[in-house]
Amino acid sequence: MSVNRTQELQDRVRAALNDKTMLKIVGGNSKEFYGNPSLDSENNKTEIIETRIHQGITSYEPSELVITARAGTPLKEIEALLAENNQMLPFEPPHFGEHATLGGAIATGLSGSRRPFAGSARDFVLGTKIISGKGEIMSFGGQVIKNVAGYDVSRLMVGAMGTLGLLLEISIKVLPRPNTEVTQCIAMSQQQALKTMREFHQTSLPLSALAYENEKLYVRLSGAESAVTAAQKKVSGETMLHAENFWRQVNEQLHPFFKSNKPLWRLSVPYIAAIDIEEKSFIDWSGGLYWIHSDKEAEEIQQLASAQGGAATLFKVTDNSHAYTERFAPLQAKIKQFHVNLKMRFDPYGILNYGRLYSDL
Amino acid sequence: MTSATKANRNSLRNKLHQVLPKSSILETEEQTRPYECDGLTAYQQKPWIVVLPDSIEQVQTILRLCFEEGVPVVARGAGTGLSGGALPLANGVLLSLAKFNRILDINPDNRSATVEPGVRNLAISQAAEEFNLYYAPDPSSQIACTIGGNVAENAGGVHCLKYGLTVHNILQLKVITIDGELITIGSQALDTPGYDLLALMTGSEGMLGVIVEVTVKLLPRPEQAQVILAAFDDVVKAGEAVAAIIAEGIIPAGLEMMDNPAIRAAEDYAHAGYPVDAEAILLCELDGTHEEVSEQIQFVQHLLKQKGATSLRTSANEAERLKIWLGRKSAFPAVGRISPDYYCMDGTIPRHQLPKILKDISELSKEYNLLVANVFHAGDGNLHPLILYDANIEGELERTEEFGGKILELCVEAGGAITGEHGVGKEKIDQMCVQFKSLELQIFHDIKHSFDSKELLNPGKAVPTLHRCAELGGMHVHNGLLSHPGLERF
Structure with missing residues (x-):
């Protein structure tokens, strides 16, 4: 139309x-x-x-x-x-x-x-x-x-x-669009996964996503078929069926991780950040993005992100517990003036x- | 505009001498002469005074003093810019960032490098080499130009189509505001809350603040890169080949075109083995994994033949690849050898407009009786016509500028822009009146005022006054429509 x-x-x-x-x-x-x-x-x-x-x-x-x-x-x-x-x-x-x-x-x-x-x-x-x-x-x-x-x-x-x-x-x-796209899924701990993401991301592997959730690292590879096939061998792990569905569910927050009544926080942080929080996270962007459901005070979550050189956004709330909370992280005074x-x-x-x-x- | 008096400048000079060592202030004729122009030598103006601070605190103090006394200040990196953006002011301070030349941190895990603004573009990639990482934007002047200037101009290069411009490859800036405050724009993370001031600052030509630190993104070096050199007997065929490659879903790392005069000049200078009888050559670089590059090279070779390439040469090793690129990267100095002077334009167009623009340029070339060599970032529609002239011939520079201005107006008409990567600076300020209407120009002034209320940072560059556009408007009546019709005229 x-x-x-x-x-x-x-x-x-x-x-x-x-x-x-x-x-x-x-x-x-x-x-x-x-x-x-x-x-x-x-x-x-x-x-x-x-x-x-x-x-x-x-x-x-x-x-x-x-x-x-x-x-x-x-x-x-x-x-x-x-x-x-x-x-x-x-x-x-x-x-x-x-x-x-x-x-x-x-x-x-x-x-x-x-x-x-x-x-x-x-x-x-x-x-x-x-x-x-x-x-x-x-x-x-x-x-x-x-x-x-x-x-x-x-x-x-x-x-x-x-x-x-x-x-x-x-x-x-x-x-x-890339000719071929496959996702390898590898079981590992969060610590191992963050390390592996950093290693992969410094290579010339044809990567198009690196995410981690619930003891699994997800490695998406995109490009010419020959390149993707060769990369699959280097990455190892299991090839995911219906991977396209998985990434869509992550992007649209239909993935089971996002089913929660607690406020959803989005932390954009440097790739090298170490986010120390007891709540489970969905980690995307090769370690540069954390999704966390938490009841904690806004200041506490903001502090967690800013201490690592990043910023937290209160992305979604399901009740009015945060009616007066600024959703986006505070700005330096001069930047705010601009x-x-x-x-x-x-x-x-x-x-x-x-x-x-x-x-x- | 500034209303600083001689008394203000005297007062500023005294204060500068109190806070800076003697060696950091240049005032005599022979000291200030080297700063009279940048890479665009057609414009020259000696600065009132040059300062060479070597710490953030000194820059803060200098700017605060300029702010107090109302004296304008122009920041300068290596002075390789091609639009007169670093042209000094007779009544202003020239602030050289040359001493800010340290690489502060290379962080392979964060794939970033934090450097001072006076660090050379190529030096970043060299420092990152031990981690097999590099900084992607590669303007042809990369051995000399500095990262601070790259950010100020949003510099490009031959790999922009795949890897983006400067704006796509930086994470964070530390900037001193005109009143001397140190601020951080962007962050070490990918997203930063609030307005995208990082994008606003990139390409702002020193009009909003002075950059004192830059964090750039680093990329893993591709496993393999190969370049194909294809010759054509017709520039239009070469242009069609470019569209065909992209239509097939291939994004080359670099896709460059040169016309016959540019090929001849480059070959004579660099001996890269270019076919000097070709009407056009394409350089198509593919990079990625070994498998991907091998697959795509074969495909593109086949496609280029289909599209009428008369000869093909593919680099077999790194030395050969660099040699093929050397011809292209030295095209400007090469043209400089065959003509006393040359004037480089920087318009962009939607790619399909290429045949028309080249035809129009060639007609204008006859009309003005000035030769043109065309170098073209074909992948991203960025034209660099080089107009050959002799400044010693009375009136030839003026004719060249008029010719150049017409080329830029053709680009705007074709749906493009007056500058793709060199910036507006002093040079293209009149063409800004063609590119934008009064409302947009006014909001640009408003943006400047949001950061620099006294208009002290590089005043008179990048954005023309509406008054100036109104005066020019009489000369630019197009299709019977007067530009900036809302303005009073004289």
Whole structure:
């Protein structure tokens, strides 16, 4: 489906400016749980602005390795078209719901298990068109792989949770799908697994994921068939059946590990981090990402990550035990000041997703 | 813009002499002359004063003093930049990071290296070699250019298509703000909370802060790398071969094209065995495991023949591979030998526009009566037309600049950009008015103000004033549409 509702969305933002209404940007509503809960104050009413009405793939030339689509385009539509042409979104964005949109994937900036080997959502963004909080339409970057004209505002939008602008259109670099993909599963302890991941990751093995959970190391290999077959022998272990399903379940948090009523924490840490906590973890990104269900105080988990040079995000809660906890880790004072300065420039009246990233942005 | 007076500068000079050793301040004509330009020698300006700090504390003090006195400051690495980004200011401080040349840490387990900004690009890979790791971005000037400048310009190289630009290969920066505060942007982990200031800082051309430490990602060296040199009797066929390789799902480590004038110059200089009668050559490098490379080399050889390659040569060993690359990597100095001066452009285009752009450039070349040699990062659509000229001939530099400007406008029209990896600097500031509308340029100024409220960091570079674009607008009426129509004109 292809519908251009640029004007309508711009009018909505301008009307909100006039009425001093705050806007909550919603795509497929699949990642509603992520980030701070949107603020409803007594003085300002919050209205929902839906981007799903603004959808469609506007250009795609497989040999250029670039796709451009409106923000409300369903991710599954983009992925299906790419698959037809034997290509993919290399950062494996999680959907978390049937109606997930490209805009939501970029605004949250989340990346899947391939990230340490292929790159993140922000790495693949080439250009964006946005509506600022002043109701102005602006374009940055473009459809070319290299572009250093002007500040990199396109990548600044990735993970900004819609607080700097409403995404209208996004250009993304895509890559060919690997010819062959297999996953080897090796039984070992967590300590052994972390050591093995470090060793593997320093070799030229054709890796595309390294994860660990419940006494098992999962090694995904991707590339030319001959290369994958040779690597399988070096890695050893058992070849997983239905591995594709396994990785999808991990990415979409449908894997049994994620069945818990406790708050889910996401710790992005250096590969060499040693996270010492009694709760069980799901370790992804070659040791660079820990998922932990824990009732512990937010400060304690934050401290655990920051002591290792990383940061913890309160990813998902199932009750209101953390109603007033900032979901994202605190920032250095000067860095925070730069955030506030940027917010003031892009959205001076604070109408776009106010508070979603940090409660005062 | 700064309103610093002579009194401010005198006061700053006195304070600088109090905090820095005498040897770290250069003021005389013969001392400051070497800093009058960067790699773009067409623009020259001696700085008012040069300072060479050797500690983070000294940089903090220098910036704080500049901030207090309202004196502008331009940071400089090795000065190899090609857009005049490090061009000094007559009334400003030139801050050289040359003494920040230590590799602080190579961490193979974290696959990262932490270095000072004055460390040369190639030195990082050399230091990581004992762990069989390397730093991927490889601008042609990598033996001389420094990592701080690479970050400031978001430098590329010949391996960008597969391995990305600088922005994809760094983890963390330590930056001094204009008021002297030390901040950490990014982290040693892959994701960092908040806005992606790491991306914003990369390629910001010294306009937002001064980088004093960089943590880069390191990659395992591929088991094998081989390059195919393919000759074509037509540049369009070479361009089609590029699209065919990528359409087959192969991402080469490097995919470069050169046209006949560039081939001749490079061969004459580097003796790499290039076929000098070819209209175009492609260099296609494949890397990975032994099995993968062997499989892909055969496939690509076959494909290139199918697409009309007139001859093929494949490197059989590392020495031969490096020799084939030497011709390409020395293309700029090679062209420098056949012409008194050359002017290197850096536009990018969607790849399928290549035949049209090359035809247009060749027509402009006739119109301006100036020869052009084309070097092209074909995989990622980044063109480097080298315009040959003689600065001693009255008016030739001006004609060259006008010709170059037209090439960049063609790139924008084709859906590309005015700079792929060299930056805007002083050189392409007018073309920014073609690339962006007033609203975008205004937000760029707003971003600068968010970090540098007094506009003291490298002022006058990278982003033109709206006023300047309005004045130029009269000259750039395109399809009857005036650019920046909302601005008052004179």
